[in-house]
Amino acid sequence: MRVDPIDWTLHALGAIVRPAVYVMLCLPPVLVVVSSLTAGDSLRFPPEGFSLRWYIEAVNSEPFMRSLWISTRLAALATLCSLVLGLCAAAAMDRYEFAGKRAFRALTLSPLIIPMVVLGLGLLQFLSRIGWSQSFVSLLIGHLLITLPYVVRTLTASFALFDRTLEQAAMNLRASPLIVLRRVTLPLIAPSLVSAAVFAFVTSFGNITLSVFLGTANQTTLPVQIFTYVEHSYSPVLAAVSTIVIAVTLAVMIIVEKLTGMEKVT
Amino acid sequence: MERDNTDLSTRRRTIHKALFALLAAPTALLGVFLVLPMLGLFRSSFYEGSGPMGSGWTLAQYAKFASDSYYIQVLMDTIGFGLAATLISLVIGFPVGYALARMPPEKRRWRLLVVIMPLTLSLVVVVFGWLVILGRTGLFNTLLVGLGLLESPQRLLFSRGAVLLVLVQQFLPFMILSIMSVVTQISPDLEQASANLRANRFRTFRRVVLPLAIPGILAGSTLVFILTVSAFITPRLIGGSRIQMIGSLIFEQVLTVLNWPFAAALSFMLLALTLGITALANAVFAVRMSSRTI
Numbered sequence: 001m002r003v004d005p006i007d008w009t010l011h012a013l014g015a016i017v018r019p020a021v022y023v024m025l026c027l028p029p030v031l032v033v034v035s036s037l038t039a040g041d042s043l044r045f046p047p048e049g050f051s052l053r054w055y056i057e058a059v060n061s062e063p064f065m066r067s068l069w070i071s072t073r074l075a076a077l078a079t080l081c082s083l084v085l086g087l088c089a090a091a092a093m094d095r096y097e098f099a100g101k102r103a104f105r106a107l108t109l110s111p112l113i114i115p116m117v118v119l120g121l122g123l124l125q126f127l128s129r130i131g132w133s134q135s136f137v138s139l140l141i142g143h144l145l146i147t148l149p150y151v152v153r154t155l156t157a158s159f160a161l162f163d164r165t166l167e168q169a170a171m172n173l174r175a176s177p178l179i180v181l182r183r184v185t186l187p188l189i190a191p192s193l194v195s196a197a198v199f200a201f202v203t204s205f206g207n208i209t210l211s212v213f214l215g216t217a218n219q220t221t222l223p224v225q226i227f228t229y230v231e232h233s234y235s236p237v238l239a240a241v242s243t244i245v246i247a248v249t250l251a252v253m254i255i256v257e258k259l260t261g262m263e264k265v266t
Numbered sequence: 267m268e269r270d271n272t273d274l275s276t277r278r279r280t281i282h283k284a285l286f287a288l289l290a291a292p293t294a295l296l297g298v299f300l301v302l303p304m305l306g307l308f309r310s311s312f313y314e315g316s317g318p319m320g321s322g323w324t325l326a327q328y329a330k331f332a333s334d335s336y337y338i339q340v341l342m343d344t345i346g347f348g349l350a351a352t353l354i355s356l357v358i359g360f361p362v363g364y365a366l367a368r369m370p371p372e373k374r375r376w377r378l379l380v381v382i383m384p385l386t387l388s389l390v391v392v393v394f395g396w397l398v399i400l401g402r403t404g405l406f407n408t409l410l411v412g413l414g415l416l417e418s419p420q421r422l423l424f425s426r427g428a429v430l431l432v433l434v435q436q437f438l439p440f441m442i443l444s445i446m447s448v449v450t451q452i453s454p455d456l457e458q459a460s461a462n463l464r465a466n467r468f469r470t471f472r473r474v475v476l477p478l479a480i481p482g483i484l485a486g487s488t489l490v491f492i493l494t495v496s497a498f499i500t501p502r503l504i505g506g507s508r509i510q511m512i513g514s515l516i517f518e519q520v521l522t523v524l525n526w527p528f529a530a531a532l533s534f535m536l537l538a539l540t541l542g543i544t545a546l547a548n549a550v551f552a553v554r555m556s557s558r559t560i
Contacts, residue, residue, distance in 0.1 A: 004466040011467075014361045021362050021442075022380050024435050028395025029387055031405060035398050044403035085292045092288035096281070104289070107296050114304070115496030115540060117516045118533040122303035125310060125526060128318070141299050148292070206388030209499060213520065223388045230394055230503060239398070242391040249387050253379075 029246050036239035043236055054240040064241050067225040072248075074136070074221060075204040078143035082200050083193065085144070086151030094159035108152045111145045119145065120213030127214070138214040139221065146210060147200035154199060158192030198252055206249060311530035318526045327531035337515070341535070344511040347426075348495040351433045352487045355441040358434075359486070363445025364475070368454065381439045389436070393503045396432045397423065400504075424506040432500050437493045441486040448482025449475070481551065488547040492540045512536050 031045070039049030058064055089108050093101060111119060123142055127133035132141075170184045171177075186193070208223035215221065220228075222245060229238055311327055313320030331337045362381070366374055384392055399405045400422040407419035422428055452475060460470040498513030505514075512532060519529035 006466045006468045010471075014365070017358055017361050018365055021358055021438065022377065025384050025438065026380050027399060027405075028392045028435070029384070030395075031398045032391060032395040042403065043398055043401065045398065045405040045408045085295060088288040089292040092285060096285050096288075098285060098289075104293070107300070108292060110296075111300065113492070113540070113544065115492075115513065115533075115536055117496060117498055117513045118307070118537050119300075119303075121516065121520050121526070121529055121533050122307035123299065124520070125318075125530070126299070126303035126306050129306070141295075144295065145300055148295075202386045206386065206391075208388060208390045212517070223390045226388075226394065227390045227499065227503075230390065230397070234397070234401075238394060242388075242394055245388050245391050250383075253383070253386055 032239050032242045033246065035236060036243045038236050038239075040236070043234055043239065054236045055243075057237045058240040058244065061237065061241075063225055064222065064237075067220050067222040068244065070136070070139075070219060071205055071222040074139055074143060075201045077140055078147050078204045079197050079200040081140075082144050082147040082151045083197055086148055086155055086196065087193075089148075089152050090155035090159055093156060094162070105152075109149045112149045116146070116209040117213075120210050123210075124213045133214065134216040134219070136215070136219050139211060139219065142210050142214045143204040143207065146207060147203050150199040150203060151196040154192055154196035155189070158189050162188065194255075198255060202249055202252055205252075206245065307530050308534060310527055311534050313527035313530075316523075316525040316528060318524050320527045327528045328535075330528060331531060331535065337532075340510045340515055341512060343509075344495050344513075345539070347430060347433060347497075347501075347511060348491045350430055351437065351494040352491045354430070354434050355438045355490050356483065356487060359438050359441035360445050360479075360483075363442045363482075364449050366442065366446045367449035367452075381442050384435070385439050389499050390503075392436065393432060393500055396428075396435075396504060400428055423504060424508050426505075426509060429501050429505045429509050432504050433494050433497060436497070436500060437490045440489045440493065444482045444486030444489065445479065448479050448485075452478045480554070484547050484551060488543055491543055495539060496536065512539075 035043050035045070035047055036054055037050055037052070038044075038047035039051035039053065040047065086108075089104075092098075093105055098104075120142070123138070123145075124133055127138045127141070132138055166188065167180050167184050170180045175183070206223060207221070208227055211221045211224045212227065215224065222241070226238060226241055226245070229235075310320065312323050312325070314322040314324045314326060366377060366381070369377070397404075401407070402419045402421065404422075406422060407416070410416040411419060456474050456478075457470050460474050461467075465473070495511070496513050497511060498517045501509050501511040502514045502517065505511075513536070516529050516532045516536070519525045519532065
């Protein structure tokens with residue numbers, strides 16, 4: 001069978017480009033993990049020996065551990081609040097028609113399209129004026145703004161697929177609205193709530209672009225702490241701390257993969 | 267079961283109360299902490315002075331930008347990076363997105379995870395990884411010297427190429443996902459029909475796949491462009507002080523120089539750029555939609 005040379009060329013190009021892309025995408029995190037296990041004193045490739053000393057140093061480092069705790073607390077709080085707010089917003093948009101619905105929807109999703117530097121400066125200025133900058137609250141507000149769109153987006157998709165008759169059947173059996181919520185609605189949207197929670201947590205935990213503008217030297221998140229260190233130093237302890245970030249993120253991601261499958265994300 | 271005897275107006279009021287209860291908190295949060303700060307930012311770009319707080323009305327901040335060729339150059343560089351990153355990620359992302367769309371779900375699962383994972387990891391971790399790869403004692407230098415292609419380690423970092431490389435890797439997943447999403451909607455039957463009519467793969471791509479994939483290409487390109495021009499961590503860490511983009515310039519003005527009014531003016535120019543590109547893409551999309559004769 002005669003094979004067109006163009007077909008063969010395209011096939012060969014594809015066979016080169018595609019794996020190269022996959023490698024390029026996962027090379028940086030892989031290298032961070034590999035470098036963190038070095039026994040040597042500096043970041044070089046290939047790493048000299050194998051040792052966990054940098055993890056020990058990372059865990060003993062007060063600034064890093066404190067910011068890890070702040071990041072975790074912040075992500076958990078931000079996730080919780082944006083789940084509640086996002087649920088209200090998604091439910092309102094799904095079940096009611098009201099004037100300005102489109103504008104409201106655009107508003108909830110708008111933090112996604114505003115560059116984070118712009119958002120950061122705007123928030124910093126505003127919060128400074130009311131005296132709330134330089135605090136955990138400013139970080140929380142910022143993280144709420146950037147996690148809410150993901151939650152709203154995930155939940156509105158789920159509500160659209162929701163079978164209202166199940167709620168109506170419950171009400172028909174004389175269940176009060178609260179019971180309907182607890183026994184029917186929430187269990188049915190639970191997978192998408194988990195999915196939304198995971199998006200929110202991961203977004204908040206890893207966020208740096210917004211977080212550098214909020215918080216202070218004492219109240220800083222782990223990514224910001226890493227950023228501050230990277231600008232001035234180049235030690236394997238940074239690789240160890242970064243690996244901790246990767247580990248937390250991956251752990252949370254694997255939960256999503258097991259529970260709902262990656263297909264839902266796209 | 268007794269019938270609920272409330273009349274229409276009472277029921278309507280109950281619905282209004284429920285709706286209000288649901289909308290109150292999100293609207294309050296967004297109104298106070300998103301809309302107000304953005305308005306305040308806009309207002310502050312007209313402040314006089316060069317400190318964190320200011321007052322007055324002046325176009326001096328915008329004039330400062332327009333009159334200094336350094337700032338203009340930074341803006342041009344930023345747009346240049348945006349265009350380059352968009353083009354490159356389109357060229358290398360399309361094959362991947364296409365392949366993912368045509369793959370059976372079992373094969374797709376893990377590859378999709380590889381594509382999405384960099385998006386979920388903290389940016390600073392990924393960029394730090396590139397510092398390790400591109401550093402003097404890093405992966406690339408060690409490999410190239412070891413293979414004999416280089417005599418001694420070169421400085422790969424702090425160059426435009428390095429910044430572009432990292433920017434592309436950073437936003438490539440968005441392009442891949444956009445392409446994958448649109449190609450999934452193109453029926454493989456169309457390509458098979460084209461092959462049946464003896465067109466080679468390139469012809470099929472050019473005449474069948476590409477025109478149908480334009481919405482995804484538009485969406486992905488817009489997204490990558492906007493994200494690239496807004497970037498600041500990458501140029502700052504990979505480019506150092508040599509490579510400036512608008513984002514890193516704003517960052518410097520806010521946290522180092524503390525010239526917030528000027529930073530606000532820069533921010534709004536960046537915002538104008540991103541919103542402008544979004545509007546442009548939407549307009550192109552609308553024109554295509556309206557010219558469809560289906």
